[in-house]
Amino acid sequence: MDASTLPEVPGHCRLPNSLTDDDQKCQNCREPGARMVCGNCKVADIGSLSTRYCSRDCQKAHWQEHKKICNARRRFTRAIRVLNTIWEAFAELTYVNRVMVTGKTDRVIHTTLLGQNEALDHGGWTGESIFPGFSPDVLGGNEDEHVKQAILQDIGGNNGNDIVTTGLSLIKSLLTPVCSDMTEIRFKAKGCALVVEVGSSPILDAHVILHAQTQSGEEFCIDFTGARFGWEEKMYPWRTFAQHRAESLDSRLALGGTNLHKALIMETHPADQSYRAAYDLRWEVAEDVVKSITAFFSEKKINAWLFMSQANSTFPSQSDELVSRATMAIHDSIRQLTVERGIGRWYVEVQPTRFALRVLRDEELARKMKKVWLSQKQVDKVRLRFAHLPKRRMEKACLDKLSDMVLKRWAKYMYCQHS
Template sequence: MVLTQCANCGTDATMRCAGCMDAPEYQPGDSVGVVYCNRDCQKGHWSDHKAYCRALGQRRKLLRAANILKAALLTYREVEYDVDLTKMEFQDGVLCLYQNQRSITARSKRGLFPAHLTTNIEHKEAALANNQCTTAMALLGRLTRKLLEGVDWTIEVLDLHIGKPRIITKLVPGPDSSDCPHTVLKVGRLFTNEIWIIDTAGCQYGFREVLVPFKRYLADKSSRISNEPTTYDATETKDLDYFSTLPFMNRTRAQREDTRLERQARLHFAVFVDTQVNKDILNGSAAGFKDKLDRFVHELKLHMLNLGN
């Protein structure tokens, strides 16, 4: 739906309010931006429009933050890939990631994702995100809080079982992870009934949208909730700190060295968030945000590649 009449005087109009453009829908048709015939009409209508405009502006910031979080996870994984991948094959809805499986006494093969194995962006993203929702929750905690600081949202961690993936991604050889819960962020806007899901690692199931209304996410993906949501307070190494207490994950020198290197990379990522990310990245036009996101990805990749230099 596109409005063509001035919200203030009712005449034909084409000047869209920049504050509520490009906001995602929560309910069908509830994010229609208004138009005006001139600046005077826009100023005259502001007292009526401002609450709606600010609400849509908050949604747009949430969508942009979600896209940054997904891009950050995939960029990190692209540089710090730890699977010795030899072939990718998609057939009958299953994306098989063939790997050289290592023993617990051998170090993981860390480095750039082998991009030559596929030209399909969805398959590449699925491979990068495979079994990474726990990593995503830890890695992205600082960045999430920085992007949404001062915005009226509650953020919780939620475990789900996905009943209807678009694709199934699995390592071959590798354990069957089909029954493992999938971890997402449950985000609610204060003083409203809006509840959203941010799914940064959902591309392993072929999910393209990173921000989806809560009820629609559950329905479209036939998802069931595994447990009650918990407060999102993760640090970059929260999962690694826990893994370090588990004897079976620390039996060998190779396992301990892999954890050390992953911790080093996570802390290097945190430096980028602290020094290079500004909340202003969420502002501006759609075209301007695309440029900012592209620059963010480029600069993060260079930063991660410089680890150890």
């Protein structure tokens, strides 16, 4: 999102109580000022949701009517929490963009893309993994958690639609089993608390949320990536979201529709090689996470619906175990790709007039590149050698020297192969 299209940022990180659907009336007798809350379905972390009563007698009298709604809400909100925790770990561990935060003014986060030489130094010459994990260095000294999450969910993904493309299988494995219906909605945000200023493709610059209906018929918005606008909530009653977070609802698609559209765009308008490779590899990692979740449920002889229906006494520990298993699967998948198979690493492709930063996808080429890559010590030594020069001359001298070193190592490798 570039400066010319930045929305205004007068909004709240978290909607105040005055803007939520909580009217503080007893759900049984409708008396105002009810203070008791049903603890079974209360939500105060990922959103704001409560069912109020003025007395235990009213709560008891209302239970048969509330029971179905209560249990459906509990399964639904548990699934959101589990999926959100896994997604945040996935976003951090598979962060690939070469972007730095340069500052924040008036709730606008200013960023810059690394230049060619900086990008090459960040792995191109040395064959580093494209998944180094999110580094605090990206934030440029801004330690605000809201800034971190905005970067992860905006630049780190695909500008708000990553969860319904890369994360689609995760949604289907954990969330759809506890819903009666789910669709994707593209919308224009209002009331942003933060925005990220960075160049991006208009095709991908779309925020997508999920419109979900619980198994009791209630309608909610699920927004896993709203942190890109500084928003803390992951779910809202649908009416609250439509009134206070959405300027307009632009289009509605069946679950998976955004992913199909994106696949078509990428086929008809081929993306940059490194972007497409990173997208495909992150998809592989996400699929491995889903396999780990499926295996977990199989071991427990349970499904997602039953898992989210567990008693309050057992669910927290079981949830922690599932999240731990899924997070470990992310680590294992990245290691298998980048260490065991040798792909998912940066390399420099020599072209007639320039050097291009690419991502390894071919295991045979990966075996060859191991003989060509430089060590970080060698790169640092070259940078130090020319550090006294003016910046542009220094960068050109470093590029010439490092590329010459790579070409010589490649020539030596090819000679050894044919001698």
